[in-house]
Amino acid sequence: MIKYITLLFLVLPFFGSAQKKELTKEEYIARVKASPDSISTLVDLRRVGGYDPVYPELQALYNTLSKNVKNSSEGKEFQDYLNTLETVQIGKIAPAFTQNDTTGTPVKLSDFKGKYVLLDFWASWCPDCRVESPDLVKTYQQFKGENFEILGISFDKDRNSWIKAIHADKLHWRHVSDLKRWQNDVGTLYGVKSIPQNVLIDPNGKIVAKNLHGDALRAKLKEVLKK
Numbered sequence: 703m704i705k706y707i708t709l710l711f712l713v714l715p716f717f718g719s720a721q722k723k724e725l726t727k728e729e730y731i732a733r734v735k736a737s738p739d740s741i742s743t744l745v746d747l748r749r750v751g752g753y754d755p756v757y758p759e760l761q762a763l764y765n766t767l768s769k770n771v772k773n774s775s776e777g778k779e780f781q782d783y784l785n786t787l788e789t790v791q792i793g794k795i796a797p798a799f800t801q802n803d804t805t806g807t808p809v810k811l812s813d814f815k816g817k818y819v820l821l822d823f824w825a826s827w828c829p830d831c832r833v834e835s836p837d838l839v840k841t842y843q844q845f846k847g848e849n850f851e852i853l854g855i856s857f858d859k860d861r862n863s864w865i866k867a868i869h870a871d872k873l874h875w876r877h878v879s880d881l882k883r884w885q886n887d888v889g890t891l892y893g894v895k896s897i898p899q900n901v902l903i904d905p906n907g908k909i910v911a912k913n914l915h916g917d918a919l920r921a922k923l924k925e926v927l928k929k
Contacts, residue, residue, distance in 0.1 A: 727752065731763065739768045744780050753896045754913045757787040786893040792912060796821075796903045799888050801855070801878035804865050809853070809878050814903070818850045818910075818926060820919075821901040823894045825857040825883075826867030831898040835871035837916050842875060845923045849905075851875060857897060859883045902926075 725733070733746045744767075751760050761784050764772075771777045789797060800810045811819075822838065824831035842852055856879035858864035868877055880887055886894075892901060902911040902922065911922050 725749070734763050735766060738766055739771065741771055741774055741776050743767065743771065744776055747780070748895075753899075755787060755893075755895075757784065757791055760784055760787065783893060786891070790892050790901065790909060790912075792909050794909050795907050796901065796909050797891050799891055801880055801888055803876060803878050804861075804868070809876060811853075811903075811907075814851055814853065815907060816905045817848070818905060818923070819903050820850075820852045821888075821892070821903065822852055822854045823857065823889055823892075823897050823899045824854060825897060826860075826863045827858065828897050832867065832871060834898050834915065835873060839872055839874075841920055841923070844920065845927060846875075849927055850923065853878065855879065855886065855888050856881075857883050857886050857889060 727750060730746045730750045734743050734750065737743045737746075747760065747763055747767075750763060764780065764784060767777065772781065796811060798811050800808050803809050824834075826832070838852070852875040854868070854873060854875060854877040856864050856877060858867075858879055859881050861879075861881060864877075864879055864881070867873075878888070898915075899913055900915075900919075901909055902914065902919075904910045904926070910926065911919075914922050
């Protein structure tokens with residue numbers, strides 16, 4: 703099973719004894735509901751979302767927190783994050799962006815209008831991304847054509863490492879990056895806090911699926927591309 707690399711974007715003090723094991727989602731929800739007045743509850747709320755956060759669920763839990771927590775700098779940061787998640791739900795129009803490819807040429811999301819495009823968030827330094835590469839190559843070889851493309855969005859900081867990984871893993875599709883690592887502008891725009899992660903966008907620019915991998919991704923592409 704792939705263990706996705708995650709950025710815990712809220713650095714908050716930890717109170718109490720050290721955790722010996724990862725709690726379940728239900729246990730994190732219970733902790734959030736039990737401590738609405740503690741800023742550290744925001745860490746538990748982030749963990750409720752996990753790899754694939756669900757906006758309505760997180761927003762509903764956030765609404766139960768005290769005004770003091772919501773009005774703190776950490777609380778406002780979390781609400782900003784929730785606002786971002788709201789804009790990239792399935793069914794929403796994908797936020798527009800422009801970022802440079804490996805040659806420094808600007809690539810726009812609108813360049814892919816009229817096609818299904820998979821935004822693949824990854825990095826050369828991310829072991830789970832590299833483990834997934836062969837399967838994604840298999841998917842691309844099966845479905846590539848005039849109606850489907852992949853756009854890799856790298857969280858790399860070193861340009862040479864980024865390009866070397868593209869060639870080593872035979873990722874023969876378009877790639878962009880601003881070399882800002884976790885602060886990648888497109889990643890921020892899409893609320894990406896874990897990688898590998900992806901977003902499937904239809905020919906009209908609407909988000910139709912998120913975070914599908916392997917057979918699940920191929921089944922979705924077979925469905926939408928009628929193959």
